[in-house]
Amino acid sequence: MINDKYANKIVDIIQNFARKSSLWVVAYGTGCGAIEIPPTMTSRYDAERFGIRGSATPRQADVLLITGYLSTKTLKRVIRTYEQMQDPKYVIGFGSCTINGGMYWDSYNTIKALDQYLPVDVFINGCMPRPEAVISGFIKLQELIKEGKANGAQKYKENLEWYRENQRKVIKNWKMPDYNW
Amino acid sequence: MEINWLKVLGILITPVIAFIVGVTYGGLTRIITARIQNRFGPPVTQNFWDIVKLYSKKTNIQHGVMQHLAPVFAITASITTLYFVPVIRESTVFTNLSFQGDLIFLLYIMVFGSLGMALGVGQSGNPNGAIGVSRGLSQMVGYEIPFVLAIVAIMIQFKTTNLNDLIAMQNNFNHWIIFQSPFAFLAAILAFLGMMGYAPFDVVVAPAEIASGPPSEFGGKYLGLMMTSRSIFTFAKLTLFTDIFLGGAGDFVTLVIKTFALYMIPVLTGIVNPRFRTEQSIRFFWAWPTVFGILAVLIVVW
Amino acid sequence: MNLEKENKFAKQINETFHSAVVKVQRERRIIVELRSDLIPPFLSFAKEYLSFIHMAHYSCVDWLEENKFELVFMLWSYEEDVMLIVKTKIDREKPEFVTIKHLWPQAETYEREIHEMYGVDFKGNDRLGEFILEDWDDLPPMRRDFDTVKYAGEHYFTRPGREDAQDVRETIARHSGEEIPDFAKKYSIRRDEE
Structure with a gap:
């Protein structure tokens, strides 16, 4: 009964619905894009309608929102934050800086493509994306979760060697704890 | 020994009812907060889906045995508290385990959850959690004093320590203890504000200062257990206050009306208030609520 | 005054x-x-x-x-x-x-x-x-002989699609017909000449 195919399917549907309707975003703003989050969360755009809520620590969060450029120093903290989050977890790349570097394409201290270092489920482009775009990105993520396609965390685990290699290339002095998640 | 199957049934379904009511109240609170802030707000079922999601998360945080046990302590304390509170007046199913002296027992068991959490958080080693625990326990010292004074005043006035006796005494509208002993009610309801942990007494879980405090190292299933425990505990406390001051409830509709009215006091206070620091909230509790509590005792003794 | x-x-x-x-x-x-x-x-x-x-x-x-x-x-x-x-x-x-x-x-x-x-x-x-x-081991980056484009190209993954990126100084100079001084030419990216 427990391993019954249909029973598992029903459990999956319920779980995916619950995960979709309750997305907790870890309150960690990495770049200038973090200023778009307060209007998204407050009265004007009210992201709480869709069950999107801020959470204070990575332990409680589901979504890691990379808001804008990532300097190598911040990347170290972001990787640690990401690895402390509990499965299932999702990453949203926010702004053109996470896609191809944006206006920091020639900077000596910012990475240019986020998906080389962390698995990204949804990209929101724009510089900056307005709150409408942010909410539409979240709804896209909800659709992916509902269909069971938002499996970035699984990708990260399976290709951990490749991601680690890229991360070590940027972070020269690698002093990170190992998480056995 | 004869087993009273109706009582067994009551014991089985009371936590379920408490959970459903508590979660719905939580959802309603979020909607009310949103409306006051000129927002649309999440659906009523939002808290329920949050809890289901938290239970469905894979959880792999390893700090030690006490850390695993802390949410269990919390939920044990909540359900035990609930079992000793009569939910429906003169009903075989829902009087639960109420016995002679249960008021004193409740005073103790309501603290148990917080102490268990304190032990677990201490082992997780998170500095934010430790700060949150120290704030929470200091604040508890603040609100326990007026609360105990109010309960003691009632125990002296009515010469009983049994909740069922108290409920039976308040069989008429004008026999409610809120009218017979208003100072005790004032002291208890002000302590209740602190007990519920809404603003201005939410310095314990202040998310912007100490990253949600005690639960900061607890994610996934642990947090799910804590939220469940919080919902049940909310219902237990509301029912307790209804039983003591508002004459209990004869049926579920009355119970929901009375508890919801009581619940709105901390919620609405919380929405319009900023946050007290720990020493400010202790100063608050040791000022007027304690004076009201002492007045209640003095009036009864004279 | x-x-x-x-x-x-x-x-x-x-x-x-x-x-x-x-x-x-x-x-x-x-x-x-x-x-x-x-x-x-x-x-x-x-x-x-x-x-x-x-x-x-x-x-x-x-x-x-x-x-x-x-x-x-x-x-x-x-x-x-x-x-x-x-x-x-x-x-x-x-x-x-x-x-x-x-x-x-x-x-x-x-x-x-x-x-x-x-x-x-x-x-x-x-x-x-x-x-x-953190962990900087190259030339101090605000020195003018530090080539930030070269450094970024060597150290960070570059997604294709930015080939039309233009040097601001050269674009302005081309539009207004200015002469770029010789010393400055050394540090600009002359993509159109390559």
Whole structure:
């Protein structure tokens, strides 16, 4: 009964619905894009309608929102934050800086493509994306979760060697704890 | 020994009812907060889906045995508290385990959850959690004093320590203890504000200062257990206050009306208030609520 | 335009420091250029006697063509509402200067930043360690001979699709028909010529 195919399917549907309707975003703003989050969360755009809520620590969060450029120093903290989050977890790349570097394409201290270092489920482009775009990105993520396609965390685990290699290339002095998640 | 199957049934379904009511109240609170802030707000079922999601998360945080046990302590304390509170007046199913002296027992068991959490958080080693625990326990010292004074005043006035006796005494509208002993009610309801942990007494879980405090190292299933425990505990406390001051409830509709009215006091206070620091909230509790509590005792003794 | 107080300051400075080149730029702006070894006495003179008690900013300019670094101090007088800009040039090959943190404690932070971004060594400041950049092992990045495009291309993954990115200076020069100086050409990306 427990391993019954249909029973598992029903459990999956319920779980995916619950995960979709309750997305907790870890309150960690990495770049200038973090200023778009307060209007998204407050009265004007009210992201709480869709069950999107801020959470204070990575332990409680589901979504890691990379808001804008990532300097190598911040990347170290972001990787640690990401690895402390509990499965299932999702990453949203926010702004053109996470896609191809944006206006920091020639900077000596910012990475240019986020998906080389962390698995990204949804990209929101724009510089900056307005709150409408942010909410539409979240709804896209909800659709992916509902269909069971938002499996970035699984990708990260399976290709951990490749991601680690890229991360070590940027972070020269690698002093990170190992998480056995 | 004869087993009273109706009582067994009551014991089985009371936590379920408490959970459903508590979660719905939580959802309603979020909607009310949103409306006051000129927002649309999440659906009523939002808290329920949050809890289901938290239970469905894979959880792999390893700090030690006490850390695993802390949410269990919390939920044990909540359900035990609930079992000793009569939910429906003169009903075989829902009087639960109420016995002679249960008021004193409740005073103790309501603290148990917080102490268990304190032990677990201490082992997780998170500095934010430790700060949150120290704030929470200091604040508890603040609100326990007026609360105990109010309960003691009632125990002296009515010469009983049994909740069922108290409920039976308040069989008429004008026999409610809120009218017979208003100072005790004032002291208890002000302590209740602190007990519920809404603003201005939410310095314990202040998310912007100490990253949600005690639960900061607890994610996934642990947090799910804590939220469940919080919902049940909310219902237990509301029912307790209804039983003591508002004459209990004869049926579920009355119970929901009375508890919801009581619940709105901390919620609405919380929405319009900023946050007290720990020493400010202790100063608050040791000022007027304690004076009201002492007045209640003095009036009864004279 | 009434330059009375500015001229009064300029006169006082010239009387005490004969080698100082003083220029009153406009109202509330005095620019002083000075030899680098006279800077600490001059700053304490400006602070103690000329009422410039607030160090508003402390920065560095890279004069690659002259092979010099220029240190710039901005001091403000609350009594007279005048800003005093003090400039001095130091050697670029072996950039060394003395700390002024005994005059203004906040200078320590500025010196740490200048040390990290330009590689200037401040004698007497013992906190010149890692400041903002972590694990930096290349040339100090704000020096003009540091090629940031090359560095970024070598160290960070570049997603294709940015080939049409243009150098701002060249685009402006092309539109307005300006000549780009020879020394500047070395550091621009001439994508259209490649």
